[in-house]
Amino acid sequence: xxxxxxxxxxxxxxxxxxxxxxxxxxxxxxxxxxxxxxxxxxxxxxxxxxxxxxxxxxxxxxxxxxxxxxxxxxxxxxxxxxxxxxxxxxxxxxxxxxxxxxxxxxxxxxxxxxxxxxxxxxxxxxxxxxxxxxxxxxxxxxxxxxxxxxxxxxxxxxxxxxxxxxxxxxxxxxxxxxxxxxxxxxxxxxxxxxxxxxxxxxxxxxxxxxxxxxxxxxxxxxxxxxxxxxxxxxxxxxxxxxxxxxxxxxxxxxxxx
Amino acid sequence: xxxxxxxxxxxxxxxxxxxxxxxxxxxxxxxxxxxxxxxxxxxxxxxxxxxxxxxxxxxxxxxxxxxxxxxxxxxxxxxxxxxxxxxxxxxxxxxxxxxxxxxxxxxxxxxxxxxxxxxxxxxxxxxxxxxxxxxxxxxxxxxxxxxxxxxxxxxxxxxxxxxxxxxxxxxxxxxxxxxxxxxxxxxxxxxxxxxxxxxxxxxxxxxxxxxxxxxxxxxxxxxxxxxxxxxxxxxxxxxxxxxxxxxxxxxxxxxxxxxxxxxxxxxxxxxxxxxxxxxx
Numbered sequence: 001x002x003x004x005x006x007x008x009x010x011x012x013x014x015x016x017x018x019x020x021x022x023x024x025x026x027x028x029x030x031x032x033x034x035x036x037x038x039x040x041x042x043x044x045x046x047x048x049x050x051x052x053x054x055x056x057x058x059x060x061x062x063x064x065x066x067x068x069x070x071x072x073x074x075x076x077x078x079x080x081x082x083x084x085x086x087x088x089x090x091x092x093x094x095x096x097x098x099x100x101x102x103x104x105x106x107x108x109x110x111x112x113x114x115x116x117x118x119x120x121x122x123x124x125x126x127x128x129x130x131x132x133x134x135x136x137x138x139x140x141x142x143x144x145x146x147x148x149x150x151x152x153x154x155x156x157x158x159x160x161x162x163x164x165x166x167x168x169x170x171x172x173x174x175x176x177x178x179x180x181x182x183x184x185x186x187x188x189x190x191x192x193x194x195x196x197x198x199x200x201x202x203x204x205x206x207x208x209x210x211x212x213x214x215x216x217x218x219x220x221x222x223x224x225x226x227x228x229x230x231x232x233x234x235x236x237x238x239x240x241x242x243x244x245x246x247x248x249x250x251x252x253x254x255x256x257x
Numbered sequence: 258x259x260x261x262x263x264x265x266x267x268x269x270x271x272x273x274x275x276x277x278x279x280x281x282x283x284x285x286x287x288x289x290x291x292x293x294x295x296x297x298x299x300x301x302x303x304x305x306x307x308x309x310x311x312x313x314x315x316x317x318x319x320x321x322x323x324x325x326x327x328x329x330x331x332x333x334x335x336x337x338x339x340x341x342x343x344x345x346x347x348x349x350x351x352x353x354x355x356x357x358x359x360x361x362x363x364x365x366x367x368x369x370x371x372x373x374x375x376x377x378x379x380x381x382x383x384x385x386x387x388x389x390x391x392x393x394x395x396x397x398x399x400x401x402x403x404x405x406x407x408x409x410x411x412x413x414x415x416x417x418x419x420x421x422x423x424x425x426x427x428x429x430x431x432x433x434x435x436x437x438x439x440x441x442x443x444x445x446x447x448x449x450x451x452x453x454x455x456x457x458x459x460x461x462x463x464x465x466x467x468x469x470x471x472x473x474x475x476x477x478x479x480x481x482x483x484x485x486x487x488x489x490x491x492x493x494x495x496x497x498x499x500x501x502x503x504x505x506x507x508x509x510x511x512x513x514x515x516x517x518x519x520x521x522x523x524x525x526x527x528x529x530x531x532x533x534x535x536x537x
Contacts, residue, residue, distance in 0.1 A: 082447075095459065097467075112455070117458065117459065162445075
C-alpha cells in the first residue's frame with residue numbers, strides 16, 4: 001500500500017516500577033535509510049529499539065513492520081519477525097565461549113529446524129556463507145578463535161556479521177560504539193553504513209555521540225524523556241537543537257559567555 | 258553582622274555533636290548485639306556439652322582404646338584377602354557411575370525446568386524446585402534403607418539411592434548455575450529468531466557447560482564415598498563386604514577393605530581432576 005517500511009503509533013512503555021520510558025512515540029521509517037536516534041541516557045532509546053523486535057513488550061501503541069501489525073504477535077510468528085530484524089548491542093553480547101564463526105552462524109538459527117539448530121548442525125552452505133560474511137567485515141583470519149579472544153572493535157564486527165547472516169530487512173543497533181575507542185568506533189560505523197547502503201537494509205542506530213550521528217546518518221531523531229523532540233536531516237540539527245535535546249542550555253551559555 | 262555568623266557556627270557544632278551521639282549509640286547497639294550472639298553461642302555449647310555427656314578424659318582413655326584396637330586387631334592387614342575385595346570395589350564403581358548418569362540425566366531436565374530463566378512456565382519452576390528440594394532433604398543413606406526394604410539387598414538399591422539423592426544435589430546446582438548465566442548473551446541469540454531449543458543449545462549450553470562438567474565430576478567423587486558407606490545398610494558395594502568382615506570380627510580382613518576404599522577414592526579423584534582439566 002504505502003512505501004512506509006516501519007511505523008510506530010503512539011508507542012508507550014511503562015515499566016513495572018512506574019517509570020514511563022516511552023510516551024507516545026509515533027515515527028515512520030523508509031526502506032534503506034540509516035537513522036540515528038540520539039538523546040541523553042535514560043531517554044528511552046534502548047526501550048524503543050527493544051519494543052520493535054519485542055525483547056520488550058510495549059504497554060500500548062502499535063508497531064507496523066512491512067505493512068504488518070507486529071505489536072502482539074506470538075510464538076512462531078514472533079520468531080519469523082525477529083528473524084528479519086538483526087540486532088547489535090552495546091556490549092556485543094556474543095556467546096563468549098563459542099567460536100567467532102559459530103557466533104555468526106547463530107544468525108541462521110531462525111531458518112533451521114529446532115534440533116539441527118539446538119545441536120549446531122549448520123549446513124555447508126550456511127557455514128560458507130558465514131565465512132564469506134566474516135571476510136566482508138575483515139575477520140576471516142579470526143573465524144576459529146573464541147569470541148572473547150577478540151578485541152572490542154572486532155567483537156562488534158562479529159555482532160554485525162551475526163546480524164547480516166540473518167539476511168535482515170532491518171538492523172537495530174543499540175549504542176554499538178559506546179564501549180569502543182574512537183578508531184574502532186568509526187570503523188564499526190563505517191561497516192554499518194556500507195552494509196545499509198549496499199544491501200539496502202534499513203538501519204536504526206542509537207547513539208550517544210552527536211558528531212558521529214551527524215557524520216553517518218541520513219536522518220536524526222532526538223528523544224528526550226520518552227518523547228520525540230527532533231526529527232530531521234543532520235544539517236537541521238543546530239547547536240541550539242542539540243542543547244534542547246540534552247538540556248544543557250545553562251552549561252553551554254556559561255561556556256560561551 | 259557578627260551575630261548570624263556565630264549562630265551558624267554554633268548550629269554547625271551542635272549538629273556535629275548530635276551526629277557524634279548518633280555514631281556512639283550505633284556503636285553501642287552493635288556491641289550489645291555482639292555480646293548477645295556470643296552469649297547464645299556459649300549457652301548452646303554448654304547445653305550440648307552436658308547433653309552428650311562429654312568429658313575431656315574420655316578423649317584420652319578413648320585414644321588408648323583406639324590405639325589398642327588399631328595395633329592389636331586391625332594391623333597387620335591380611336593382604337591374602339585382596340581378591341575377595343576386587344568384586345565389591347568394581348561394584349562400588351559401577352554403582353557410583355550408573356547412579357551419576359541417572360542423576361545427571363534427570364537433573365538436567367529438572368534443573369532446566371527449575372531455573373527462572375530457562376523454565377517453560379513459572380509454575381513449573383516452583384514445582385520443579387520443590388521436587389528437587391524434597392529429594393535433597395533425604396540423605397542417600399536413608400534412601401538406601403528405604404530402597405533395600407522395597408526392592409531387596411544388593412547394588413540396585415544402592416545405585417537408585419545415589420541417583421535419587423544426586424538429583425537433589427545436582428538439580429539444585431544446575432538450576433543455580435543456569436540462573437547465573439549472562440542473560441544478555443541469551444537475549445542476543447533470542448533476537449535472531451531462535452526458538453527455545455535453539456536458545457538452550459546455542460546460547461545457554463556454552464555458558465553452562467563448565468559448571469555442568471565441574472559439578473558432575475564432583476558428584477562422582479561424592480558418589481564413591483557414599484557408595485562405600487551404603488553397603489552397611491545392605492545396598493551393595495565395598496561397604497557390604499566391609500560390614501561382613503567386621504561383623505565376623507575379621508578385623509585384619511576389614512583393614513584391607515578400608516585401604517581399598519582409600520585407594521579407590523584417590524584414584525577416582527585423580528581421574529576426575531584430569532578430566533576436569535581436559536574438558537573445561
